[in-house]
Amino acid sequence: MLQNKRKFPIIITTIIIVIGIATSIYLYISWQSEPLVINNPAISKVQTDNETVDLKTIIHEAEKNVVQIEAKNDSQTLTGSGFLYNEKGDIITNAHVIKQADTIYVRTANARVYPAAVIGIGEETDIAVIRVPQLAGEKGLSIEKDQLAELGDEVIALGSPHGFQNTVTLGIISGSERNFYVEGYDYKNAYQISAPITHGNSGGPLINRNSGKVIGINSVGTEDGTIGFSIPIVDVIQEIEGWSKEAQNSELTYTSTEDLLNSINPEQMKQDAEYVMEYFIDSITIRDYVAAYSLLGDSIQSTTSYASFREDYIQIVDVNYTHQSTSILDSNHASVLVDVTLTQNKPNEEEQLEEQIQYEFTIGYENDQLKIIGIDYQEQD
Secondary structure, X not given: OXXXXXXXXXXXXXXXXXXXXXXXXXXXXXXXXXOXXXXXXXXXXXXXXXXXXXXXXXXXXXXXXXXXXXXXOOOOEEEEEEEEOOOOOEXXXXXXXXXXXXXXXXXXXXXXXXXXXXXXXXXXXXXXXXXXXXXXXXXOOOEOOOOOOOOOOEEEEEEXXXXXXXXXXXXXXXXXXXXXXXXXXXXXXXXXXXXXXXXXXXXOEEXXXXXXXXXXXXXXXXOOOOOEEEEEHHHHHHHHHHHHHHOOHHHOOOOOOHHHXXXXXXXXXXHXXXXXXXXXXXXXXXXXXXXXXXXXXXXXXXOOOHHHHHHHHOOEEEEEEEEEEEEEEEOOEEEEEEEEEEEEEOOOOOOEEEEEEEEEEEEEEEOOEXXXXXXXXXXXX
8 A cells, every 4th residue: 555655646746747848848839830029129020921010111111112203394293103113223103194294303212313214104004114223223112913902901002192202191992993084094993092192192102011012003092182092013013014124224315303403492402301301310210221321421421431320320229309490501401400319228238228319410412412411419408
């Protein structure tokens, strides 16, 4: 009897050990199969089979590739939108934006202005492609080439409504397979979207919220912007790629930007200077130091290497700013005053430091492009 009593604790102990080993193996396998979560104060991203990127990252990456288009002739200037989609410098837009134009300019998110040439334009379908050689080598936006969007899919619409560059609106696919005829163009199977779009949005990208890929070309909106329609990119991408493949740079002609830059009025200069400031701060916030550094003028880059520039900003985890004022210094320079709250890590410490700083950005033209040519700051109490 005593011998049996001694065997009983041994059996229980053995069972506990076996259960513990089995549980450890199960947890290890489960941990290996879980999605990898990267926690970053500026960017939070979950890596899965269908990678979902955070909204702020999608918007920042999209804005780098969305342009405002100015299409001019003797009687009028039309303003629309477009987006870079390949490494040749090709930009997708709507045919109705550029069909009457004698000259076409694009204005990027960092307020650079380049001439463009038409390489393809639809006769019945409201799509067109223009080329900007200065943007060649840029990656462009990712395109959804295989699948149509579904009813209820969350979307992001970007464009320049009423000249307000890189305006972002959110919504869903609220209808599909819409067919209608507008200003000589036949719309078939268009997406109906709840994201508000209006004049100036035409040609901008419609982006899937989950994948970050372009699923449509924003084309038609109501006067009040409450409903819009977008051409599914999968329906037209083959024609677009055909134009891009056939176009030869040697056969294209471009207008000089000199006259355009010389005719910029003070209000345009103010607006462009503010774009540069916002793009710089947004790039720092999203940790896109290459984009931020590219905005600096030669006088700053000659004394500050990219490595040291990055080192100055790498500890910053959050940036909030309030635009105070913009003033014109002369015909080619503007001053932008901004109150900034910086939250940054303290080296070798778990605490974070918050600073209130007032920045003055001096922005002017270098080689016909706007650059930050001076940055002064003053710490606030």
